[in-house]
Amino acid sequence: MRAHAWMTALTAGALVSTMICGSAEAATDCAWSGTPLPHDGVTAGTAQVLAAPGDILGFGDGRLLRWHNGTLTSTVLPDGATQLRLRGADGAGRVAGTINSPQHAITVRDGKITEYPVPTGASNGEARGVNQRGDVAGFATGPGPQQRRYLIWTDSTTGNPTEVLVHADQFRTLSGIADDRRLVLDWATTDGHTRAATFLGGTATLLALPEGATDSWTTAVAGSWIIGKAGTQPQRSVVWDPTGAPRLLPAGFDAVSVNRSGVIAGYLDGQAAVQTPDGTVHQLGSGTELGSVADDGTVLGAAGGVPTTWTCR
Helix, strand or coil: CCCCHHHHCCCCCCEECEEECCCCCCCCCCCEEEEECCCCCCCCEEEEEEEECCEEEEEECCEEEEEECCEEEEEECHHHCCEEEEEEECCCCCEEEEEECCCEEEEEECCEEEECCCCCCCEEEEEEEECCCCCEEEEEECCCCCCEEEEEECCCCCCCEEEECCCHHHEEEEEEECCCCCEEEEEECCCCCEEEEEEECCEEEECCCCCCCCCEEEEEEECCEEEEEECCCCCEEEEECCCCCEEECCCCEEEEEECCCCCEEEEECCEEEEECCCCCEEECCCCEEEEEECCCCCEEEEECCEEEEEEEC
16 A cells, blocks of 8 residues: 555643752752642643643643643533543644544534544544644544554644555554654564564664663654663663654653653653753652653643642742
């Protein structure tokens, strides 16, 4: 099968962190502190994505939450959906995500939810990432229950998807889309291994392995920074910088989000933490749930069920 031409053409209160240095030379000029967001009427919620300056989106009580210049509004999810997961924003303030029960790929802009269509015969659309230009990557299922169909939505008005058909049997999963339109995914190799890879123009490019590893997996991408896992047991989190060079993260650090400057949010020994590009790790306090790390360095999440943002001041 051939790829589409598009693919070919291309706790309320201040929460001050404990700093742990990732190397003896690492230093910091600021301290990370948390700021609770207004949460009137929300019994539990999480800030997930910074859509644009002053515009934060999240989820709580079965509703889309939006903090616009500090004012909270909430919107019932469409079609009776009960869960929402947002996976990043483009340069125009459009956020991509997925609603569940039933499941649809969506975007949110200015607080308005738009559902994306899937190809005829498919269902259960899921968005896995969005790049700066607004390309949304995801997948759908069907018509067979085990048939996963990989999709790119490039038209921000109609949302009509392009289907990525080449080597679909070697796609293990899709983790996002880079700003240069490379898909970031896990690739089944012919020798039985799984490798973190990028895919563009019908061709997969395997990402370099850290020394000693034979397998790798992707988690997320922002710009040209990719995070994932490598190794066997135990697996270690790894970051690939824009040159493609891999770097293992500290033992016990589970990376879940990265921004376009290489700031990584995750969990260190089960406690939310941030690693800055100089290798310094900053813990954000117990009881913290991570949403993502925005391109301006803001970490979004919740503390004790209260939507919260963290910044380094």
